[in-house]
Amino acid sequence: MSLKDVLKDIEGYQEIGEEIAVLKKYGTDHSSQRGQVRKIIDLLHPGKLKLHVSEIIRETGSTKTFRMVSPDGYLPPFQAGQYINLVVETGGIVTSRDYSISSAPSQTAFYDITVRQIGEGFVSDYLLNDVKVGDEFQSSSPAGNFYYNPLIHGNDLVFLAGGSGITPFMSMIRETLSRGLDRRIHLIYGSLTPDDVIFGQELENLSRNHPNFNRTLVISNPPEGYTGRRGFITADLMKETLGEDISGKTYFICGPEAMYTFCEKELYRLGISRKKIRTEMYGPPKDVSEQPGWPASVGRDAIVTVSIKNGKSVQVRTTEPLMNSLERNGIVIPSLCRSGECSLCRTKLLKGRVFQPEGVRLRASDRKFGYIHPCMAYPLSDLEIQLSNAEFSGSQD
Amino acid sequence: MAEYDVVVIGAGNGGLTGALTLAKAGRKVLLLERHNVPGGCATSFVRGRFEFEVALHQLSGMGSDERPGPLRSVLGELGVLDKLEFVEMENLYRVVWPDTLDIILHAERAAIIETLQQRFPKEKEAIPGFFELVYGFSMEMIQGVFFRDPAISKEKYPLFFKYALTPTQKILDGFFEDPLLKALLGIYWSYLGVPPSRMPFGDFAIMFFAYIEFKPYHLKGGSQSLSNALLDEFLMNGGEARFNCGAQKIDISNGRVKGVTTEHGDTVLTRYVLSNASILETYLNLMDPEEAPHNALEAYRSSTIGPSAFTIYMGFDCEPGDLGIQETTNFITTTTDMDKTFSLWKTLEQQDVALFTCYDVADPEFSPKGASQAAFVSLQYAEPWYLVPPHQYYDTKYRYADGMLKLAERVFPGIRDHIEEMEVATPMTHLRYLGHPGGAIYGFDQFAKDSAYFMTSTSPVQGLYFAGAWAGSGGFQPTLTSGRSSARAILKSMAKG
Structure with missing residues (x-):
């Protein structure tokens, strides 16, 4: 006799079997829930947002507010203080930047982002000079941890x-x-x-x-x-x-x-x-070589080689975040906070050394097993990294 | 087109141990994970100077080096023990009801009996008998079922056959009068998500027995260190992993797995898929409707989506002792009516039983020096959260968390003033990160009818296997074990050709 058959002798087995028979008839039809999980998630945290510029408001000589609406009319909620990561393509490079939402969460019709011209702002230049009403963007849904918590921040x-x-x-x-x-x-x-x-x-x-x-x-x-x-x-x-x-x-x-x-x-x-x-977290420092811990032996603008496992090799500057250097070379890795905080860009470092400024929020075990956050990691030597979305190796053998 | 022996969907506990078992057996394995870190529930997140543990409270089944438990053996075989550090907890738990009850159970049979006899003198006679039953039953279950005694029978294993499916509450009622005693003995029910009135005694007894005999364990670095260790070993054994890249579709033809298409739109060939996604997601959203096995789906008609959790993660600017926290595991309750508590899980009303875990008691290095952290958690179903309009979600979350925090403050007054970092996770948070229906953390509800005595997780689709809570029961030990078992089933099937 098999184990399954013997188990029928457990007291109460019969009754539970009868209960199951009834439930098989009248229980839950799970197939009615096809696609539901995604729909529920999308109400609060859609992976990507499509945004249209509906208005551009000049705030100061160097600042504009871009009023963003959703083509389908729905924008997910956020906590005042959060940002969106806006994907931009300019000068043949795909990159992204974070912009805090300046409108209130109670304003559900649009998100305002307010952008100021900064010195060599590669992306802010593009937004302020080239973007017109009607332009389309892709962004993350609102994110970030700089917000008011009514339980502990008092009034x-x-x-x-x-x-x-x-x-x-x-x-x-x-x-x-x-x-x-x-x-x-x-x-x-x-x-x-x-x-x-x-x-x-x-x-x-x-x-x-x-x-x-x-x-x-x-x-x-x-x-x-x-x-x-x-x-x-x-x-x-x-x-x-x-x-x-x-x-x-x-x-x-x-x-x-x-x-x-x-x-x-x-x-x-x-x-x-x-x-x-x-x-609030802030992005890469203006001059990383002035950060505490930067090794004096590494030249400010030395060039090193980054090899991607099963992929290409690129030349990068030591004083530019690895993520930005990769983007310059057409390699886009997932990004969100661009401040070392969110770990979306978490990448395995196989060889070489990087500098990650104080405040980069790595998990202890990620550090132990050699992971870095390329949005705030600066190569100090030639590197080999493994990208999570590298080519499959399966065809090679 | 790239080809793999097995594609593992999801890097949760079951996916990781499954992938690693297969890689160690020399198979070519691709592991797909839609999140950016491995672990599923077994993960952490960083806020300020704190790294918060998401899900692990007390690891069961570890045992010591000298007396290894089943989980230690599994992790040993997988080759990750030397990458990890474990801390044995001396105590099972503290149960505290302000002004009513405050008791600590040491993780040792005789000590528990003594403690309980002192606090409940009227029940003095009955207490040892209850433990005799828990132990006697567990020994029979281990011998007869776990070790698969071919001569298993009602006569040889009378306790097992009599009590395996009996509701735990009935057993407690049979031994004891005092509702407080019954409530505190059965308090681990929240680790299974089933109230004592509906929890089979077999599930309760074996869990209680295992925690006492093999002790609860804390993992240094939290559950993320386990997930990272499993992944590391997987990569060292030639495995390939992709993050930020979920599976989009399992390609099936003539009832047999043929390949997997990822979210990024590329397709790989494989004859085997080990899905650590929920069974429902796998059948409903990872397959063409006409390929989804109708009968297999129908078999789950008798099962319902299990609970998720509501958790407040707190980072304190001081040490546990400064806040009066002496124990790692503190169950806070203001009731003995666990059926009512269970029914509250389906509402947004204030919960009356919750678990306050302070990891720094067991492991003073867990948080930065001079700081500490705690997770305060109550299980809860996702349904009431579905009804919250999205633009009221954050207000509702904080209002609800405030009520929870007030409950914790009844036992640990003043903690609010020492919170430096806080994050609140609702069932919607778990739904988002796990992608499971209902944000369920233990898979389907685990009533007697849903147990392995009645349900099977074998798929009629050739080459499709499952691992994780949905394919068995929830919690770390079961899910870690399930991945290895399913991987072995795949290896067996491959050997047959």
């Missing part, structure tokens, strides 16, 4: 913004004020000149109309005769403008690279604890 918030770092805060401010949420916000916004202040008029109006919203503008390079605040976002400035209970507030920082280290230091000077400080 007394300070936003420290620098330059175009105002964009995620704009979404948070608009959401809080338009929904009448019980949160007090004090924005301290640093800009180079008064003309560089983005959303200046709207911020002024909002602060006039909402007692729970204050703003302080500070200009680092003011023109002659400027009467407003000058300088940087210092501890003294915060002490002066934020009033009581400085250590009870939660601080959010978003701005250019240099601002993070500066503002964090100022906050620590004020005795603010680490858990009260939230910082």
